[in-house]
Amino acid sequence: MAMERTRVRHEEMGLDGPDLIRLYRGMLLTRRTDERSWTLNRQGKAAFVVSCQGQEAAQVGAAVHIQPGHDFVYPYYRDLGTVLMVGMTPRDQFLSILGKAEDPSGGGRQMPGHFSKRSLNIVTSSAPIGVQYPQAAGTALAFKMRGEDGVVLTGGGEASTSGGDWHEAMNMAGIHDLPVIFLIQNNAYAISVPAEKQVAGSIAKRAEGYGFPGVEVDGNDILSVYEASKEAFERARNGGGPTLIEAKTYRMRAHSSDDDDRRYRESSEIEEWRLKDPIPRFEGYLEEHGILDATQKEAIDEEIKAEVREASDSAEAAEYADPESIFRGVYAERG
Ligand SMILES: Cc1ncc(C[n+]2csc(CCOP(=O)(O)OP(=O)(O)O)c2C)c(N)n1
Numbered sequence: 001m002a003m004e005r006t007r008v009r010h011e012e013m014g015l016d017g018p019d020l021i022r023l024y025r026g027m028l029l030t031r032r033t034d035e036r037s038w039t040l041n042r043q044g045k046a047a048f049v050v051s052c053q054g055q056e057a058a059q060v061g062a063a064v065h066i067q068p069g070h071d072f073v074y075p076y077y078r079d080l081g082t083v084l085m086v087g088m089t090p091r092d093q094f095l096s097i098l099g100k101a102e103d104p105s106g107g108g109r110q111m112p113g114h115f116s117k118r119s120l121n122i123v124t125s126s127a128p129i130g131v132q133y134p135q136a137a138g139t140a141l142a143f144k145m146r147g148e149d150g151v152v153l154t155g156g157g158e159a160s161t162s163g164g165d166w167h168e169a170m171n172m173a174g175i176h177d178l179p180v181i182f183l184i185q186n187n188a189y190a191i192s193v194p195a196e197k198q199v200a201g202s203i204a205k206r207a208e209g210y211g212f213p214g215v216e217v218d219g220n221d222i223l224s225v226y227e228a229s230k231e232a233f234e235r236a237r238n239g240g241g242p243t244l245i246e247a248k249t250y251r252m253r254a255h256s257s258d259d260d261d262r263r264y265r266e267s268s269e270i271e272e273w274r275l276k277d278p279i280p281r282f283e284g285y286l287e288e289h290g291i292l293d294a295t296q297k298e299a300i301d302e303e304i305k306a307e308v309r310e311a312s313d314s315a316e317a318a319e320y321a322d323p324e325s326i327f328r329g330v331y332a333e334r335g
Pocket residue numbers: 078127128129156157158159160161187189190191251255
């Protein structure tokens with residue numbers, strides 16, 4: 001009797017080798033773009049940057065399910081991996097942090113991390129934490145009223161769930177069974193405030209009170225995020241309503257380029273989490289299953305580094321935003 005080979009984890013999820021490499025490349029492109037952003041900051045060329053290092057799995061594993069230009073995305077400032085996966089480019093990121101006129105997010109006049117690109121239905125967030133949530137629920141309501149099968153992905157950090165906006169949006173989503181996914185990246189800190197001083201109980205379990213499913217996943221394991229998000233997207237697209245996903249992860253860099261995290265956390269804690277870095281962790285999985293070897297890994301990294309370098313050079317060479325444009329979109333212009 002022929003023994004049937006037991007299917008491995010990714011096969012159970014319907015993923016093959018090329019699918020896994022796509023996820024891997026998404027995370028690596030995010031990491032290299034993020035690293036380059038820090039370099040541009042330290043060189044004095046980019047005034048301010050926000051980093052997503054450590055959170056790539058939580059972002060890429062969910063964003064891969066988005067249908068760009070059809071679904072809507074309401075990201076938060078740390079969602080570089082999300083927006084790159086949906087189709088923004090490393091050049092878009094560099095144009096933004098360098099204040100260049102071509103920046104799609106705000107013509108070089110918007111605070112970095114406030115991602116937007118109209119063609120991809122990526123909607124800019126405002127600076128106050130959590131305002132994206134009611135907007136996302138509203139867009140999901142529009143999809144529902146029009147009878148369209150679009151899905152809205154929104155998210156933020158664990159501290160964004162302490163504000164009223166999040167609860168109001170969760171309630172609306174629950175009442176109207178809206179096609180919206182709340183992806184909370186619980187990265188253990190809100191600037192210097194540890195999660196235990198910010199979050200009461202479990203975030204994931206709060207969904208039950210609003211009448212829809214909530215799941216907690218290992219946010220540093222891309223396959224766990226992928227699987228939970230796949231189910232959430234299918235449910236939303238098929239009229240089954242919202243999902244809350246709490247991805248447990250860790251912010252490996254300081255809050256922003258203006259923050260000194262040595263003042264509120266031990267470097268040993270960061271080192272511990274580095275061992276759970278989602279990228280080497282996924283490399284281990286890919287190697288174990290014969291999908292990636294050392295030579296291929298190096299080739300992919302070289303290719304991505306070259307892409308990022310080129311994007312950075314091209315953004316540096318682009319024109320700065322015209323200072324005269326500062327009031328555009330803010331005040332009415334004289335006719
Ligand atoms: C309403 C409001 N309060 C405070 C701030 C200042 N602020 C900016 S980011 C941040 C931390 C948010 O932490 P979290 O939601 O966990 O996201 P993370 O930065 O950790 O990814 C705070 C307090 C703000 N922008 N808006």
